[in-house]
Amino acid sequence: MDLDIVALSRLQFALTALYHFLFVPLTIGLAVIIAIMETVYVMTGRTIWRDMTKFWGVLFGINFAMGVATGIVMEFQFGMNWSYYSHYVGDVFGAPLAIEGLMAFFLEATFVGLFFFGWDKLSKVGHLMATWAVAIGSNFSALWILIANGWMQNPVGAAFNPQTMRMEVTDFFAVLTNPVAQAKFVHTVSAGYTVASIFVLGVSAWYVLRGRHLQLAKRSMTVAASFGLAASLSVVVLGDESGYLSTEHQKMKLAAVEAMWKTEPAPAAFTAFGFPDQETRETHYAIHIPAVMGLIGTRSLNTEIPGIDDLVHRAELNIRVGISAYDALQKIRAAGSEAAVPESARKIFEANGHAMGYALLLKRYVDDPRQATPEQIGKAALDTVPAVAPLYWSFRIMVGLGMFFILLTATFFVLSARRRLDAHPWLLKVAVFAIPLPWIAAECGWIVAEVGRQPWVIEGVLPTAVAVSNLGVTTLLITIAGFALIYTVLFLIEMKLMLKAIRKGPEEHPVPPPAAYRAEADPEVAAALRRPPLAAAD
Amino acid sequence: MILHELISYETLRLVWWLLLGVLLIGFAVTDGFDLGANMLLPFAGRNDLERRVIINSVGPVWEGNQVWLILGGGAIFAAWPQLYAVSFSGFYLAMFAILVPLILRPVAFKFRSKQDDPRWRTRWDWTLFVTGLVPALIFGVAMGNVLQGVPFRLAPDMRIFYEGSFFGLLNPFALLCGLVSVAMLVMHGSAWLQLKTQGPVADRARAYGSVAALLTLVLYALAGVVLWSWVDGYRVTSALPTGGPSNPLLKMVEVQPGAWFANYAARPWMWAAPGLGLAGALLAFVGLRLRREVLTLLASALGITGIILSVGASMFPFILPSSIDPRASLTVWDSSSSHLTLFIMLIVTGIFIPLIVAYTSWVYKVLWGKVDADAIAEGRGHAY
Numbered sequence: 054m055d056l057d058i059v060a061l062s063r064l065q066f067a068l069t070a071l072y073h074f075l076f077v078p079l080t081i082g083l084a085v086i087i088a089i090m091e092t093v094y095v096m097t098g099r100t101i102w103r104d105m106t107k108f109w110g111v112l113f114g115i116n117f118a119m120g121v122a123t124g125i126v127m128e129f130q131f132g133m134n135w136s137y138y139s140h141y142v143g144d145v146f147g148a149p150l151a152i153e154g155l156m157a158f159f160l161e162a163t164f165v166g167l168f169f170f171g172w173d174k175l176s177k178v179g180h181l182m183a184t185w186a187v188a189i190g191s192n193f194s195a196l197w198i199l200i201a202n203g204w205m206q207n208p209v210g211a212a213f214n215p216q217t218m219r220m221e222v223t224d225f226f227a228v229l230t231n232p233v234a235q236a237k238f239v240h241t242v243s244a245g246y247t248v249a250s251i252f253v254l255g256v257s258a259w260y261v262l263r264g265r266h267l268q269l270a271k272r273s274m275t276v277a278a279s280f281g282l283a284a285s286l287s288v289v290v291l292g293d294e295s296g297y298l299s300t301e302h303q304k305m306k307l308a309a310v311e312a313m314w315k316t317e318p319a320p321a322a323f324t325a326f327g328f329p330d331q332e333t334r335e336t337h338y339a340i341h342i343p344a345v346m347g348l349i350g351t352r353s354l355n356t357e358i359p360g361i362d363d364l365v366h367r368a369e370l371n372i373r374v375g376i377s378a379y380d381a382l383q384k385i386r387a388a389g390s391e392a393a394v395p396e397s398a399r400k401i402f403e404a405n406g407h408a409m410g411y412a413l414l415l416k417r418y419v420d421d422p423r424q425a426t427p428e429q430i431g432k433a434a435l436d437t438v439p440a441v442a443p444l445y446w447s448f449r450i451m452v453g454l455g456m457f458f459i460l461l462t463a464t465f466f467v468l469s470a471r472r473r474l475d476a477h478p479w480l481l482k483v484a485v486f487a488i489p490l491p492w493i494a495a496e497c498g499w500i501v502a503e504v505g506r507q508p509w510v511i512e513g514v515l516p517t518a519v520a521v522s523n524l525g526v527t528t529l530l531i532t533i534a535g536f537a538l539i540y541t542v543l544f545l546i547e548m549k550l551m552l553k554a555i556r557k558g559p560e561e562h563p564v565p566p567p568a569a570y571r572a573e574a575d576p577e578v579a580a581a582l583r584r585p586p587l588a589a590a591d
Numbered sequence: 592m593i594l595h596e597l598i599s600y601e602t603l604r605l606v607w608w609l610l611l612g613v614l615l616i617g618f619a620v621t622d623g624f625d626l627g628a629n630m631l632l633p634f635a636g637r638n639d640l641e642r643r644v645i646i647n648s649v650g651p652v653w654e655g656n657q658v659w660l661i662l663g664g665g666a667i668f669a670a671w672p673q674l675y676a677v678s679f680s681g682f683y684l685a686m687f688a689i690l691v692p693l694i695l696r697p698v699a700f701k702f703r704s705k706q707d708d709p710r711w712r713t714r715w716d717w718t719l720f721v722t723g724l725v726p727a728l729i730f731g732v733a734m735g736n737v738l739q740g741v742p743f744r745l746a747p748d749m750r751i752f753y754e755g756s757f758f759g760l761l762n763p764f765a766l767l768c769g770l771v772s773v774a775m776l777v778m779h780g781s782a783w784l785q786l787k788t789q790g791p792v793a794d795r796a797r798a799y800g801s802v803a804a805l806l807t808l809v810l811y812a813l814a815g816v817v818l819w820s821w822v823d824g825y826r827v828t829s830a831l832p833t834g835g836p837s838n839p840l841l842k843m844v845e846v847q848p849g850a851w852f853a854n855y856a857a858r859p860w861m862w863a864a865p866g867l868g869l870a871g872a873l874l875a876f877v878g879l880r881l882r883r884e885v886l887t888l889l890a891s892a893l894g895i896t897g898i899i900l901s902v903g904a905s906m907f908p909f910i911l912p913s914s915i916d917p918r919a920s921l922t923v924w925d926s927s928s929s930h931l932t933l934f935i936m937l938i939v940t941g942i943f944i945p946l947i948v949a950y951t952s953w954v955y956k957v958l959w960g961k962v963d964a965d966a967i968a969e970g971r972g973h974a975y
Contacts, residue, residue, distance in 0.1 A: 114701060115701060115705075118697040118698050118700070118702075119697075119698065121654065121657075121697045122693070122694040122696075122697045122698055123694065124661075125661060125664075125693050125694070126690055126694065128661060128664050128668075129664060129686055129690060131668065131675075131679075132664075132676055132678070132680060132686075133679045133680055133683050133686050133687075136676040136677070136679065136680035136751050137676070137749075137750055137751070139668065139675050139679070140672055140673055140676040140751070141749075143669065143672025143673075143675060143676065143928065144672055144929050144932050145932070147667075147668035147669030147670070147672055147932075148669045148932055148935065148936055150668055150669065151666045151668065151669040151670075151936060151939075152936075154658060154661050154662035154666070155662060155665075155943040155944070156939075158658050159655065159658045159662065159943075159947045162654040162655045162657070163652075163654070163655035163950060163951055163954055164950075165654055166651030166652055166653075166654055166655060166954065167651065167954055167957065167958075169650075169651065170958065171651075171957060171958075174958065175957060214836070214929070216838055217749075217836050217837045217838050217929075218748055218749045219672070219749070221928075221929040221931070221932070222929060222931050222935070223931070225932075522680035522683070522751070523680075523750070523752055523753070524680070524683060528683060528684060531687075532683075532687050535687065539691060539694060543695075543698055546698070547698075550702060550705050553705070553706075554705075
């Protein structure tokens with residue numbers, strides 16, 4: 054087991070996933086915002102809402118192309134870099150990915166063509182349907198991807214089959230209704246809506262500051278502020294950590310995120326600030342807020358959250374149970390036929406098979422886990438602690454930004470309700486500078502979820518280090534360099550085109566004043582209307 | 592859940608082998624014409640407007656077409672996990688070489704006409720050309736390597752060891768298969784351009800397409816002769832229970848000259864597949880000469896279908912033979928997902944493939960007709 058291959062494969066996956074995740078949240082959120090705008094257009098018949106749909110549609114299109122391009126890489130990479138993973142869990146993990154294609158991506162990709170090319174070819178309602186198909190498709194896409202990802206965090210509804218040496222589905226319904234997947238879906242989709250809302254809000258604020266496209270910009274801000282307020286409340290309140298108590302390693306993730314080394318009596322305190330130290334296992338200069346952590350993590354006052362040290366101890370016990378399962382598996386396989394399997398081995402495997410993944414943690418140190426020394430077992434147990442400091446900080450940046458988004462969208466929601474969106478230029482500037490922040494929060498969220506899952510690729514089942522393909526270091530370096538180069542160039546081009554499209558602005562058709570206002574309410578206008586037309590030529 | 596016992600494991604495996612073919616054919620027939628149009632772009636379109644006509648002829652549909660490939664990847668992962676694991680990791684650099692164009696192509700479509708600078712546009716035009724050519728070539732090369740067997744071993748715990756190199760993939764027979772693939776997709780792209788464009792673009796497409804159709808015919812026949820004369824096939828020599836566990840190491844396999852034609856000898860009706868391949872290419876040639884637009888596209892689609900089916904028919908029940916450890920070869924009967932997963936995926940596929948075909952057909956119907964060059968020139972609509 055060459056650790057370099059593992060590290061490089063992880064680096065490549067993180068690079069491509071983080072990059073892909075720059076485009077996905079905006080696609081998910083902007084698709085819905087555009088569909089809402091077009092719905093208003095179809096219901097009211099006001100052309101400005103069509104102009105809005107088309108304008109944000111242009112930006113959506115640039116972003117969507119990048120999302121599609123980088124998404125293919127993600128799907129291919131499991132097989133390319135993680136072939137043992139693909140073999141080991143493909144029976145379970147492959148299904149949601151395939152269903153994503155069948156149910157969601159096909160819908161989204163087929164109708165996105167009509168969205169751009171169908172304005173003159175479809176009725177108003179027909180085009181609206183195409184737009185909603187794109188929005189629904191991209192949201193369903195997130196659902197299936199997160200069912201797959203949720204299963205990596207909480208592998209329910211599957212069992213190991215010694216004949217095929219892999220995990221196989223036993224209860225597909227459990228995979229679908231996995232509580233971790235549900236929590237992740239709500240959280241991630243809300244995050245996408247937040248990203249898109251802040252984006253629309255910020256770009257519109259820039260137009261208002263410049264005094265350009267005021268009607269379009271203000272209407273867009275109203276949509277973004279109200280949608281964004283609901284989304285950012287949801288993203289914080291329905292946080293992903295609601296699923297964290299469901300499994301052993303999710304508890305480890307939670308403890309690591311909080312740098313909580315020792316188990317505390319419930320409800321545990323929240324470390325608002327401090328410097329976690331993985332070596333000495335303590336947090337320096339910690340400032341505690343009583344009870345908050347227990348509330349966040351367990352939604353209750355009397356459920357205990359175990360600390361890292363206790364969880365390491367439990368992991369060590371699991372490794373020992375896992376070794377007995379591993380031993381039983383070797384006996385089952387050596388037996389040759391089903392009938393020749395010794396009864397004792399079968400019983401041990403049935404009882405302890407759930408922990409076999411823990412024995413595989415030892416593969417880093419020894420080829421046959423049964424030969425592991427107590428020191429090696431101790432080391433493997435310590436490996437179950439993810440890197441605490443990155444999790445601790447990512448989580449705090451994410452939560453802090455989440456609070457800020459609630460404040461920002463709420464402010465603009467109030468301003469919009471009072472029709473004073475342009476009253477405070479400094480607030481508009483804040484909105485413009487806030488544009489990149491939701492991306493930072495989203496990427497931090499990915500780090501918390503996926504770095505926090507280490508050392509597992511499938512929690513408790515398959516360690517990351519065992520899951521890689523047997524590739525050469527040079528080969529990996531070639532592809533990492535290749536992806537880095539292409540992605541950097543494309544990122545620069547994408548930014549250039551986005552900024553160009555924003556600077557160019559929408560094609561606007563000025564809005565005529567409402568009919569009631571034009572004729573009756575305003576005597577001046579009414580008088581002007583009664584005057585004879587200036588020239589026939591106009 | 593015991594519902595899945597209603598359909599036997601054997602039947603499900605066979606159905607999923609057929610579905611693998613359906614997905615490959617779906618990809619080649621739909622995305623095939625836009626890859627072909629990409630390859631024809633710099634030659635059939637001689638000025639900016641003509642090129643934009645070509646790009647816009649595939650503009651609204653290429654994205655949906657490409658999902659056949661993504662779905663194919665997902666379906667292989669779900670239904671044939673070992674095939675997915677061995678082929679994607681074994682062909683690692685080749686996969687990377689496919690990924691690069693697949694990353695650049697969507698972006699090239701989207702970005703090309705966003706700037707007026709002619710150099711910017713020419714650069715993206717050639718990008719589009721390369722991103723059509725490279726996947727077309729590599730898919731064929733991969734097929735050629737699969738027919739010859741791929742150098743991989745499986746450890747008892749199913750860990751995969753691949754002992755080939757990227758340049759080893761580029762052997763003469765595989766390159767010949769790559770050329771068949773390129774010729775066939777250029778033929779298909781021409782058929783599409785004949786249908787969607789008019790004037791000089793359509794005329795040039797007809798000229799290139801006629802050559803490509805004849806080349807498809809000749810190269811495909813040649814590949815058949817080479818396969819018969821020089822490429823050894825594989826044969827299972829032990830019992831291989833069709834409902835057994837998905838563990839490729841439980842059987843014996845030997846390499847045998849001519850084994851890839853054994854199925855045709857045993858079931859002569861299978862000759863219909865290569866027959867369809869040849870007849871389709873020939874009919875596409877005739878259609879291009881006679882300017883029968885719909886007929887040409889159908890003929891070329893049937894030709895592609897026949898060519899892909901003929902590979903499957905030759906190899907059955909093999910899916911991915913191993914050249915260095917033949918008994919590790921993946922077959923229909925020992926490399927699928929579990930009974931339950933195949934069943935669930937069949938239900939989902941049975942619901943969604945008809946829906947996809949229905950709405951895709953509707954979209955094509957909405958977009959039916961020639962690309963309006965005037966509208967592009969005037970910048971009407973959200974055209975590329």
